Amino acid sequence: MLSRPTRMVMIAVLLLAAVLSACVAREDVGDAGGSAVALRLAARSGENEFARATEIRSFQFPEDHGPHFDYQTEWWYYTGNLTSDDGQRFGYQFTIFRRALAPGAPPGGGSLSTNQVYFAHIALTDVAEGEHFFEERFSRGAADLAGAQAAPFEAWVEDWRVEAKGPGAEKVQITAATAEFELSLLLEAEKPIVMHGESGLSAKSDEPGNASYYLSFTRMQAGGTLVVGDKTFSVSGPSWFDHEWSTSVLDEGTVGWDWFGLQLDDGRELMLYYIRQADGSIGPISGGTYIAADGEARSLTSSEIQITAVSTWYSDESGAEYPSGWQISLPSLDMNLTIEPWIDAQEMRVSFTYWEGAVRITGEEGGTALSGSGYVELTGYLESMEGVLS
């Protein structure tokens, strides 16, 4: 079944942009020029030597929480909505990406040589102040500068770090700071791990092998402290964790993706996404996963999902225009949802520009009112992703 190709391609783009921006004068790094070059390289990075997600595997934990060096791309992706003691709302993103230049574990030998590049994106949305802070960081996977490991589970880029506070990855501590804010959260899974697609094998196109292994803790209770400027907040709220790895390319003609991670207040979650084609249509490989309150997960096909954007937001900074509010109808669940960003300006202008933001949910299920919060990811609105895929 389907998953989030969005990030998959972003990874490739971002990593190569990383290498690129590192080698180019800072002032010369334009998003457009930089990515275009990176993309050419992306298509050529010896994918054939990497393992591919072609068949269902039986996951072993804690091993599978750690890095899979035979696959090219991997990430540990945390997003969540937080509420402070005095009711102030925040959203956060904390992501560690791994990109391999060659398959296999990084060489030892004590030198700084490596075949792994890590990068991280963190962001904070301050709903009350209408602020959105974000930062990106790169590092080579050597000398403990950045890395990931299974036991104990840990993934880090310099001092941005997620580390296990118990066996497996069910309980983790996230620590990260930028000039604008500091994040210190303890996350604890309230549901068992969800395997998206077909037992965790999540197909991305009709072509075999264009798939990823995709695991989630769709509901982790987060609690901790948040420092914004000179103010400290004690916060808590539901978070979402994705762990995904693959060696993959996507179909031609794809422009971008919209992804929804929705957490209803009644304890259920929905993961939905669709691929946008160059001709404006929605790709056939779209869908999602429905997770019941008891943790039972069920895949949703594209025919079960209707998503309509109801308004748009224009980013003055990047010049991209994003949808900014959706009506989602899920007839098979008898569910109608309205999704609205807490604030519009949640654009990530990092190596590759995308929108990743906290949203609120209202709606009804067979006449019963629903509410909740979640995160939405929108890519390919600034420029076509088509070049990536050729």
Added chain:
Amino acid sequence: MVMGVALGVAVIVAIDLANLSASTAFSISRQALTGRTTHQIVGGSTGIDQAIYRDLRIEKGIRTSAPVIESIAVSPDLDDMPLRILGVDPIAEAPFREYLPAQNAGEPGFEAFFLDPRAVIINQLLASRLGIGPGGSINLQVNERLEVLNVIGVIDSGGERSRQGLDDVLLMDVGSAQQLLGMEGRLTRIDLITTDEEAEELQSWLPVNLQILPASDQEETLEQLTDAFELNLQALSLLALVVGMFLVYNTTMFSVIQRRLVFGIMRTLGATPGQIVTLILVEAGLVAALGSLFGIGLGVMLGRGAVSLVSQTINDFYFVLNVRGVDLAGLTVLKGLGGGMLAAVLASLAPAFEAARVAPVMALQRSSVEAQASRWSARAALAGTALIAVGTVILLVIRQSLIASFAGLFLLLIGLAAWVPAAMVFAMHTVRPLLSALAGPTGRMASGMVIRSLSRTGVAVAALMVSLSVAIGVGIMIASFRSTVVDWLGLTLRADVYISAPVVSGTRPTASLSEGLADTIAAVPGVDAVETVRTVTVLSERGEVLLLAVDAQRQRDAELYRFADGSAELVWERVLDGAVIVSEPFAYRFDIPPEGGEITLITDKGRRTFDVVGIYYDYSAEQGTLLMNQDVYRSYWDDESISSLAVFVSGDRELAPVVDDIRSELGGSGLQVQLNRELREEALVIFDRTFLITSALRVLAIVVAFIGVVSALMALQMERAREFATMRALGLTGSDLWKLIFMETGLMGATAGLLSFPTGVVLAVVLIYVINLRSFGWTINMSLDPWIFLSALAAAITAALIAGIYPGLRLLRLPVAESLSRE
């Protein structure tokens, strides 16, 4: 006059060009390498533990930091040209340096930069010199191994400057560079962009053996090393201009005397003395401008040669520098033009005032100037005495400034030159009886004529004398220096065979060889002892110093010590015990007293102060060296590697077969095995190369004087056409005329030559004991080579005689009647 100014200016421009090109190359290279770095963390004999870098980023959160590996290696592909290995982390680099344009980063296979441990990126200039492109390979001698590097990319970006700055750089991934150089887990330095306050705070966080220094410090230290060298060259070039000034004076004076009638008439027509002075100065200025322009052109041509000589010396003695371009800077042109004009105007002042003083009635009296000659020569001698006194005082009193020393030297030289007319009067009176006896009236006439035209002959002879004494002084200095170095090489090179990785010629081997190598060589039959030396740059409280850690098998000769705290045996005992000895330039640079000196070094174990128990002669490194027992070194620094080996062969064995065995033992390693004799010869080749430019300047000074003397004497003789005609009418034969002319010019040449002896010696003394000592801190034993004096005298007389030929021919051909009727 045009020639005089032109040559002087040419030399100044050439030297300025060479110095400027060298320092431009230096700053371009540093700029490309340091980029926007503000501070650098350096230290540790074997570099910095990379964990420091990790902690810096993770614990201290210093994000604008970048790990760097930098090293020099030579490539056999480029005639052993030194190349700079620069290992960087492309991911951390962005804020620091600009390398790759977008289109290259996107080339397929760029990930090989990370993955292939032998991958390098080079720039277009280097690629075309190597004749390779992406996919090509470069051979590189790395420590004891010959490595093949794969060129995965060729960059051709940035402006002209950054291109040049990178054209000796092998850009590698930092991890690959670590592996290539055997520096796993270590870094040469960490570059930072930070503030001084933050840097200060970081210093207290760093381990004791590391220091954080402003990036500009490194550059300044390196640049200061060559300052003295460059200043010496500049001073020598100025000397050429001074000689040129004499010529200008001579020519101007000549033209003034020739036009006395004109000036007299101008005065009667109402011209003021001021107007006449202005007229002559403007005239001189115009001619000088022409000469200067000509000189600048000539200087640029000479400069190309000078550039390679200067950069070669810098490479031999200071640091690796690849100077390519010669750019003519506007400042150089101004210097040449200004120098030439100023010199000409200054030199024309006296003649101009002379002309202005002419009373209208006296203008017709040609000899009026000459009548004053005797008084004039006495006055000049008096002024000369004053100049000599001032120069000597400057030399003795202002000890710290090299520029003042050169100023003192110039004053001394000009003062001595001012004595020339007086000396000539004395000399001519002395030789008159002798000449009279030898050649009768012609001889008497010759000496008399020299004195009578003293205003011109005096200056011509002074010019010749100054340039000859420069030739003698510089010649003595070089010869003394060379013989001192030869003696020293004999003392210091005591082993039979020396083994090291190939190094940039003249610099010390600092490659890191494995320790086992010493045992391998010691096991070769016939090898009596192997002395290992670790040459390493370490930090002291006052900057970087070159340290030699010697596993001494033989103690140092007593004669090698300039100062020793006790006998040679005692000094050596104390060195084995933990004290150090330093080279003479080192002591000079760090102001270490002959007795009771100390030096504080930043060791891997923190700051340690070492007693300096001796100062030894050493002419190999201008920045100075510090010698320490290897065991002591290893107890303070975590560094077990060695840089070179000195092998002593048993006295009863023949050398050649042992050397062959050593060579075959090292086969394929690319290490250099040099016999004592070869090393000695190489050292002298470097020495001679170093002084090539000085010698060239010396020759130029003579050429300037030569031309000046020839033209001055020719003019002098031509002017006397009528006089000679009268004499011929009175019965002077052709051969008598030749005799007279040659005797006159020969007398002047001989006087100049003889006078240049003492002046040359004075100059040599100042060069050796003042200038050299203050520039480099080397002791040179002065030795006087008679050949230098004889050749100077021969040159002087030859110049003078040649100067007589053309006038002689002209005068003989002139019909007597016509010459007479001209008046």
